[in-house]
Amino acid sequence: MRVINMFAEVDPGKCTGCRICEKVCPTVSIKIEGKKKGKATIDLKTCVGCGACSERCQFGAVVLRNLQQPRTIRVELGRVNPKKISDLCLKAKLHPQQVVCFCTGTRAEEVAAAILLGASSPEEISRTVGARTGCKVECIQPILRLLVAAGKELKPVENGWQWYGLTPTIWDIPDSVMKKYASRGFYFKEDRELFAKLLEAETEGGG
Amino acid sequence: MTPEFKDPVKPLPPKPSRYGPEPENIKIRASDLKGVVSVGVRDLFSDFPPNIYPSTKGIKAVREATVDALSEVDMSMIESGDSVNILGSHHGFTILGGEPYAEMIKAIRDVLIERTGTEDVRLRAGVGLRFRESDEYIERFGLDKYFDGKAKGVAPIDEGIPIQTEIGTLYGIKKCYDSDWIVHAHNSDVREIHFHRHVDRAVKPFGMSYARLETRSTYHHNLGPRGANFAARAIFNSDFVQKKWTFASFLKPTPAGIAGVDADNDLFALDQRLSIDNFRYYGKILTLLSRIDECVAVLDFQAPIPYVFSAGMIFANFTASSLDIFDLDHPLPGYTWYTESFYGRDEKPLIPDVAPVNPAIKVIVINYAWGGYPSVFWAKSIPTIVVGEWQAEVFRRDPQNVEFMKHALIAEDLETGVEMAMRIAGTDKMIAFDGAPGAMNVSKSLASDLIRMAPEVGGDVERQLLPKWCRQRGIALGEDADVGAK
Numbered sequence: 001m002r003v004i005n006m007f008a009e010v011d012p013g014k015c016t017g018c019r020i021c022e023k024v025c026p027t028v029s030i031k032i033e034g035k036k037k038g039k040a041t042i043d044l045k046t047c048v049g050c051g052a053c054s055e056r057c058q059f060g061a062v063v064l065r066n067l068q069q070p071r072t073i074r075v076e077l078g079r080v081n082p083k084k085i086s087d088l089c090l091k092a093k094l095h096p097q098q099v100v101c102f103c104t105g106t107r108a109e110e111v112a113a114a115i116l117l118g119a120s121s122p123e124e125i126s127r128t129v130g131a132r133t134g135c136k137v138e139c140i141q142p143i144l145r146l147l148v149a150a151g152k153e154l155k156p157v158e159n160g161w162q163w164y165g166l167t168p169t170i171w172d173i174p175d176s177v178m179k180k181y182a183s184r185g186f187y188f189k190e191d192r193e194l195f196a197k198l199l200e201a202e203t204e205g206g207g
Numbered sequence: 208m209t210p211e212f213k214d215p216v217k218p219l220p221p222k223p224s225r226y227g228p229e230p231e232n233i234k235i236r237a238s239d240l241k242g243v244v245s246v247g248v249r250d251l252f253s254d255f256p257p258n259i260y261p262s263t264k265g266i267k268a269v270r271e272a273t274v275d276a277l278s279e280v281d282m283s284m285i286e287s288g289d290s291v292n293i294l295g296s297h298h299g300f301t302i303l304g305g306e307p308y309a310e311m312i313k314a315i316r317d318v319l320i321e322r323t324g325t326e327d328v329r330l331r332a333g334v335g336l337r338f339r340e341s342d343e344y345i346e347r348f349g350l351d352k353y354f355d356g357k358a359k360g361v362a363p364i365d366e367g368i369p370i371q372t373e374i375g376t377l378y379g380i381k382k383c384y385d386s387d388w389i390v391h392a393h394n395s396d397v398r399e400i401h402f403h404r405h406v407d408r409a410v411k412p413f414g415m416s417y418a419r420l421e422t423r424s425t426y427h428h429n430l431g432p433r434g435a436n437f438a439a440r441a442i443f444n445s446d447f448v449q450k451k452w453t454f455a456s457f458l459k460p461t462p463a464g465i466a467g468v469d470a471d472n473d474l475f476a477l478d479q480r481l482s483i484d485n486f487r488y489y490g491k492i493l494t495l496l497s498r499i500d501e502c503v504a505v506l507d508f509q510a511p512i513p514y515v516f517s518a519g520m521i522f523a524n525f526t527a528s529s530l531d532i533f534d535l536d537h538p539l540p541g542y543t544w545y546t547e548s549f550y551g552r553d554e555k556p557l558i559p560d561v562a563p564v565n566p567a568i569k570v571i572v573i574n575y576a577w578g579g580y581p582s583v584f585w586a587k588s589i590p591t592i593v594v595g596e597w598q599a600e601v602f603r604r605d606p607q608n609v610e611f612m613k614h615a616l617i618a619e620d621l622e623t624g625v626e627m628a629m630r631i632a633g634t635d636k637m638i639a640f641d642g643a644p645g646a647m648n649v650s651k652s653l654a655s656d657l658i659r660m661a662p663e664v665g666g667d668v669e670r671q672l673l674p675k676w677c678r679q680r681g682i683a684l685g686e687d688a689d690v691g692a693k
Contacts, residue, residue, distance in 0.1 A: 003609050024364045050606045052364060055338040064604070097551040100428070102544060102581040103607040107552070134581055134607040135336040137363050138544070141424035161366050167421050168375040169429040173437075177373055181437065185406035185680035187535055191431025194538050194560060198549060201557045 001074035002104045002130020006049030006064045008042050014061035015039045021053035021062055023161040026132045028123045048073070048126070050133035073130050080113040086203045088112040092142070092149035093171060093195065096203050100142040103134020111143055115150045122147070122163060141167060170195060212244035212654055216643035219304050222347075222509045226337050226577040226605075232597040233575045235621045237505040237639035238648045245646040246654045248463040248518050251661040252491050258464030260307050261644065269307045269465065273314035273456060276470035280454045285388050287324030291453070292386040295332040296416040299394040299458060300344035301510055303644055307465050309348035311458050312392050316354065319390070330358035331383045333416025336607065337511070337579035338362035367419035370448065372441035378419035379442060384451060391455040391474065395481040396519055397489040401527040401543045402427075403436040404535060405485065406680055409455065409478035413448065414439030432538050432545040443474065457481065461488040462519035463645045479682050486676045487668070490533060492518045494672065495657060495664045497528035497565070499636070502653060503628040505572045505621075507641040511580035512573070513542075515640035518647045522640045526585060529565045531672070535679045541565050547584045554587065564588040569632030572624045573598060573615075578605030586614035590631055592624045593617050 008030075010021075017038040022030045029046040030053060032038040040053070040062070054062040077085065089096040089108045096109035106129050114128045122143050126132040131139050144154060144166045156164055170192055178188040215238035221230035237243060249255055259268040285291060293315055299308030316328050330350055332341035341360035345351050350358040361382045368381040383389070393412055403411050412418075414426050414436060426438040442448055455477055456470040461484070471477040496517075506522060508515035513523030524532065527540035539546045541564040551557045564585070571591045578601045585591065593599045593615045602611040618624030629635055636653040649657065677684050 005609060006604065006606065023366075052338075056362065056364065066604070095549075095557055097557060099548040099550065102547060102584070103609075105583065105610070134609075137336060137420040138424050138427050138581075140420055141428050161364060164367055164369065164378055164419070164421055165376065167377055167425040167429060169425075170431045170434060173374055173430075173434075181440075183681045185404070185433070185535055186437050186440075187433035187538075188431065188437075190538065191434050194558075195431065197558050197560070 001072060001106065001110065002048060002133060003070055003072050004048050004130070005067050005070040006051070007044055007047050007067050008049060008051070008053050008062050009065050010040045010042060011061050011063070012039045014059050016059055016061070018058070020056050020058070023159065024052045024056050026050060026052060026123065026126045026136055026162055028157060028160070028162075046127050048130060048133045050136060052136050073128060075110050075113045075117060075129050077109060077113050080116045084116055085109050085112045088116065088146060088149055090199060090203070092145040093169065093199060094142055094145065095198050095201060098198070101131035101134065101139040104130045106131040106139070108142060108146065111146050115146055115152070120147070120152045121155065123157065145169070212651055213247065214245065215243045215648045216245045216646040218507065218641040218643045219509070221575060224343055224509065224577060225339060226511070226579045227509055228575065228597040228601050232595060237507045237574060237621070237641050238643065240622065240625060242650055243637070243639070243648055244651055244654050245643065245648050246657050247646045248492070249645070251495065251657060252488075252665055254665070255461055255463045255488055256466045259467055260303065260465040266306055266310050269310040269458070269468065270314045272468040273311045274318060276468040277315065277318045277456060280470050281472050282319065282322050282453060284453060285319070285323040285325060288327070289323070289325045289388060290327040290329070290386040291319055291325060291388045291390060292329050292331050292383060293390045293392050294383055294412065294417055295330060295341070295392045296412050297332065297334045297337070297340045297344065298398060300341070300348070301514065302394060302396065302458070302460050303465065305344055305348060308394060308458050309344070309350060311456060311468055312350065313353055315390060315392055315456050328354065328357070329386065330354050332358070332360050333380070333383070333412060334360060334362055335580065337577070338364065340579070363418065363420040363423055367421070370442050370445050372445045374437070374441050377425065377438060377442050378421045380417055380419055383417040384447070387451065388453045389448070389451045390453050393455065394458045394460060395469065395485065396460040397485050397524070398521060400493070400524050400532050401540050404433055405482060405533055405676070406433065406535070407436050407440050407478060408485065409457065409474055409481055410439040410443050411436055412439070413443040418442065427544040428548070432543055433535055459484070460519060462492045482680065482682055483677065483684065486533065486673045489519060490672060490676065491665055491668045492520050493524055493528060493533070494531070494668055495661055496520060496525050497531065498660050498664065499567045499638070499653065499656065501567050501569055501632065501634045502636040502638050503570045503572060503625065503632050503634065504568050505574055505625060505637060505639045505641070506576045507574040507639055509575070509577065511577045512582040512585060513580055515576060516642040517638060517640045526565050526568060529562045533672070533676045537562065542584070569634060570628035572618075572621070572628050574621045574624070578602055578608055581607045583608060583611050583614060586611050591615040592628055594621050594624045595619070
């Protein structure tokens with residue numbers, strides 16, 4: 001769930017058409033029309049006011065403005081069978097109620113519900129539940145894990161920098177690596193047991 | 208015997224930033240409040256090393272210490288005409304106003320040019336979650352001019368580069384690695400113990416400031432609360448990074464000031480040295496803070512909520528300290544992102560291993576802080592009072608804190624806010640996280656507690672905790688120190 005209270009606005013006089021804002025927008029709401037001297041245009045229907053564009057614009061051409069009527073985006077969990085939500089989360093080795101986006105408070109279950117209702121990319125998930133639109137950094141991996149668990153093919157935005165790919169989890173670390181660094185303070189074995197306990201904690205959908 | 212209290216130490220004046228309120232709104236600081244006194248770090252713990260800064264030598268002392276530390280470092284791999292990226296991070300610029308860190312970076316550049324003959328030396332300064340923060344420091348300290356236009360802030364959403372590691376593919380920021388060689392210019396203070404758990408502290412920026420968002424998400428979601436910083440080690444150890452690696456130069460703060468500069472070609476050897484120092488000095492401050500029984504915390508510094516300081520310790524560490532957060536036997540301190548993610552819909556932990564947010568912090572009063580870090584968790588966990596509409600508006604306009612003010616009250620001024628907080632808390636003990644150098648600004652009641660508790664804390668750290676913390680990380684104390692453990 002995400003309350004949207006801002007939107008991005010481009011000053012065409014300052015925009016150089018460098019395309020950086022287009023490459024970093026997590027909801028793919030920015031387009032530069034034309035190959036030369038194009039200006040950024042923002043689709044306000046999908047812009048969530050995350051500020052990635054204004055933060056990376058080197059020319060001060062994008063600013064965030066207050067939205068007169070804030071709106072909320074969310075996926076109602078009641079629209080999806082709780083068992084299916086739970087199964088998908090656990091397959092991704094996430095507890096359904098685990099928070100995956102610290103900025104919006106989005107839990108794995110809401111992302112899973114969005115996927116089960118048809119979202120097939122991080123961009124679509126951001127547009128429907130708002131995750132990835134606060135800090136734009138920390139929540140990409142659990143989202144990718146849920147998409148992969150649902151059998152979705154991961155396709156980064158062409159020429160975009162939004163995200164590149166899935167990375168290892170604690171479950172992927174080879175025993176040899178765990179053993180090699182155990183005496184250096186990396187408590188992988190113990191942390192694996194912790195995650196296992198989390199996954200065994202009760203969920204609404206069973207499991 | 209009644210202890211003698213000192214006048215409060217004045218914090219640095221507010222600084223303009225796109226992440227904070229307009230400085231002119233911050234008229235009264237915690238240190239201006241009636242009854243606030245300061246407790247000098249050295250008055251609590253007499254074994255802290257002397258400062259090179261602040262000192263009578265001024266900023267020149269940092270340059271001299273840098274040149275001296277680098278004199279023992281091998282730079283022979285760099286040839287005239289090679290390109291070198293000095294990699295830095297935003298945090299160094301928040302220590303004692305930022306000038307010491309900026310001066311160390313300038314000195315590294317000058318030594319590199321003098322010793323290697325190359326003139327293509329660049330600065331790449333990474334950030335946390337405020338993507339323009341380092342650009343602000345580059346401008347403030349004239350670094351772009353100093354680097355002939357080759358100083359840039361870099362962010363985790365900038366173009367990336369895949370890096371093959373022993374656990375799989377991770378991603379770095381391309382601009383950090385667009386040179387023949389890299390130099391790691393950082394600071395040794397503990398900073399986010401709750402995240403890195405002081406395991407490979409010196410290596411962390413390779414998994415954070417110099418890393419893409421995929422890696423940072425791996426750190427905070429995939430590897431576990433005690434394995435998180437392995438993302439950094441995996442990248443640092445990669446062939447890709449090792450082929451570009453030269454040396455590290457670290458500014459060495461203690462809670463009392465800047466103690467020096469350390470440099471080494473062997474990052475793990477440097478890490479072990481700084482770990483022992485940090486356990487000894489920051490360990491005492493944090494252990495002391497963790498023994499406070501009750502207090503109101505006033506946040507009053509130009510940084511986001513978790514990064515405001517008191518005696519060199521960031522507020523996030525204090526909120527995590529319902530238990531000993533250096534102790535790796537504890538999986539989930541009162542605050543980490545793993546901790547936060549393990550709270551269910553009913554705002555209760557999903558498993559019993561989650562430690563509570565430090566229950567000694569009864570109320571938070573935010574007089575001055577930035578946005579740019581997801582902070583709703585604290586406002587939900589601890590009653591929070593925000594001083595002034597201008598400060599509330601910082602949070603409302605921050606995409607990372609859109610709902611923060613739903614969980615906080617607004618006071619018209621600091622005096623009213625603190626008075627209200629003390630009534631709610633039922634205590635007159637107050638601590639300011641205002642970045643005052645070398646001291647803690649606190650109420651007299653808390654000052655008395657700190658002075659009374661410090662000797663026992665010092666003994667406990669030296670005799671029990673320091674050896675345990677070292678043992679857990681494979682660090683040997685004394686002459687047989689197992690340095691260079693890769």
